[in-house]
Amino acid sequence: METLFIAREAKLKRQDNTLFIHANGRKTPFPIEKLRHIVLLGEAAFNSRLLELCGQHGVRVSVFDYYGYYRGSFEPSEQNPAGRVKLEQAALVLDDNKRIAVARELVRGAAHNMRALLAYYAYRKIAVLDTTLKDMDKLNGKIGKAANSEQLMGIEGNLHQSYYAAWGKxxxxxxxxxxxxxxxxxxxxCLISFLNQMVYTVTRHEACKTHLEESFAFLHSPGQGRSSLSLDLAEPFKPVLSHALIFKMIRKGMINDNWFEQQEGICLLSETGRRHVAEQFSIRLEEQYQGRSYRExxxxxxxxxxxxxxxxxxxEAFKRKA
Structure with missing residues (x-):
């Protein structure tokens, strides 16, 4: 098990070299050697002894808040630093021509995968999607002409506008x-926000296995308290991991009203909802595509x-076949 998602209110304790999770009156052991990432989606209590164990075994602990947003991580010390990669990354970010070339490819990947999700249903006789697909194709043709990040983000915004408007079709x-x-x-x-955050969190975990500097991004501007690089890398995967899962859960009637807490124009996932959505996301993450899991x-x-x-x-950005 690479990632452990904990959606319930729980206490995490260390006993020798084993992680124990206390939740709903049960005590469940998890060998720390089999974990690399713990994601806390509900209220959790733990102490420095547990973090020491996680640090010894290179386990990252990511924390979400009540609203379903990622708020930070305990980061184990870097095991294999590589200064050359960071220097090359900084040099590319400072070179406008080289940086925008990578940024364009990231947007192409996201645009391709958004279109592929809609095309899947267009092939199944939903003819009203044809106009949206043509509009997206026109916007996709403008990506290579974007001279800077502002223009590129504008094109991406228009792509998302057409894309999201087609969901109801x-x-x-x-x-x-x-x-x-x-x-x-x-x-x-609510599902889009929560699952996009899940994609970002797992992307950040996978990116940290490389030698890349997480604050040096190509599309998104550097921001305090976030990994801008992971925001970049998550873009091509949101349609595949987040949006496709939402289509599946809603169209197959997998969602219940008790998954949500709604009041005065605010909709949040309940503990039950977080648990079920996290379970479905973990399954999707390990699904195979062309011989590799989406995590890989x-x-x-x-x-x-x-x-x-x-x-x-x-x-070349990840592009899933329709």
Missing amino acids: VDKRLDFVPRVRRPPNNPVN WLYREALNIERHLLGVAEY
């Missing part, structure tokens, strides 16, 4: 526009950036 239960983030105002917006593809995405920086191979 696939299924009326997916109609949620406009996109509202902080806080989300309906169940679909996330790691390879970061590794491909590193290879690009070292001049080994040109970076």
